Amino acid sequence: MTTLAHAPRRETPTAGWLVAAGQIFRRWMVNTLRESWGVFAALLQPIVWILLFGQVFESVGDIPGFGAANYITFLAPGVLMMTVLYSGVWAGTGYIEDIDNGVMNQLLTAPISRSAVVAGQLAVQLTVGLVQSALVLVIGFAGGARYPGGVAGIVLALAAATLLAAVFCAGSVALALVTRSQIALIGMSQLIILPLTFLSSGMMAPALMPGWVRSLSRFNPVTWAVDIGRTGLAGTADAATVAAHLGYLTALAALAFGWAVSAFRTYQRTQ
Template identity: 35%
Template sequence: MTSPSLSVAVSDSERSAWSELAQETLALTRRLFLQLARRPSSLVAGVLQPLIWLILFGALFTNAPDGLLPGGISYGRFLGAGVIVFTAFSGALNAGLPVMFDREFGFLNRLLVAPLRSRSSIVLASVIYITAISLVQSLAIMLTAALLGYGWPGAAGFVLVVATLLLLVFAVTALSLGLAFALPGHIELIAVIFVANLPLLFASTALAPLSFMPGWLGWLAALNPLTFAIEPIRAAYRGPLDLSAVLLEAPYGDVTGTTCLVVLVGLTVGLFLLIRPLLNRKLS
């Protein structure tokens, strides 16, 4: 039988462990934000690029004929969800770069020999940093879209937008961190980022509905994780929220909002489980 004093000691030890983990994570996260403050150009560029996409593409199709898009919505409103998701996706895909540079400059080795309570704080700091940056960039796109007259989701819609973006960012951040430890250097990681970015954008419903696409591209878009994030956000802008409604008429069947979220949850959990052995091995 466990004595009360032993139970109290164990409880205090657990609280101390969590407190130290939080302090370590906060310190490492603060370091990443200090780096950003010293080089703010990356944040500015991360906001400006999707803003240019939103403004120029929205203007390009201003005079598109009525009924061109499903529901008769304007192209700017249709494009807005795609740009929001692409902004979050691009930011999360870059999550591994700070870790990769720490590897190459030797700072990661210093962390690994430091008396950290848990080396999980290294990963948690990267996740928190990228999540915050991605949400700030996406919010800037949403505000710009609202100023351009493309609308703003209601309270429930805003919650859905944030939840969808968080799931996507967590999943892609996990993938990027795994690549940061698996690839030999930053050149290879940047190459993967460049190769993945635009093909995944064009092979999704960000710029055009499935009905506009040839059959083979429609299949790719219907399987693309970005599509499963874009469609719930697009639905959040349309009005009354109904996750049971069909959001995508895919070649393999109808896809509801609930299905989109389940796919994103499964993708996030699957990627974290996939990279966990790699992270344990590299951080041990």
């Protein structure tokens, strides 16, 4: 009587990549939950923007050509995108901590795809960003914002916020691996996010902007995301415009992810 020997099942490359990304996701999520005060603190800024700025500048909504029922309704999508933008640019700080603590060198010795490492951490950032985005919309509603676009508009706004977060989270990781310095990362992040914030339609209607600012804002990814969220929540989204802006954001996110993976491999070669 013979016994059939079964060869051990080999894991496919895709399955192995997903397992590795899942392990990285679990590690970063545990760290995030342990420091949940940081996520809570990140929500204080949108609360100030919506409840304070929304009241102080409420009369701005009465200006002819502003195009919104009230300023808080206009402001909420802008605050939504600025929340994920400001959170996203700090994503690279965790990598610098790993470099300083020697964890990164240990990770480099593991047989793990570098893209899986980046994807796992990025997935955590996007999950946290999605929760923050939903809370910002709730805060905005409590402050007086209204969303005639309903569930479809909310989903569209959250999708735009997630793509915008992906762009800046991946970009922050790449910058962290290139600079390898918290001070340099913070300085460059501030240099990037402040112009993007104030040269966008987040706080002011394009019709009321100076001509040169309005022209620059058309090429600003924050404006693309804000416009998707604002028209979606208002129920006035134009399918062609939304598709174009979603395409631009998706392309930028893919480029930023590729840059982060490339920066990771460059870092490995220099060790």
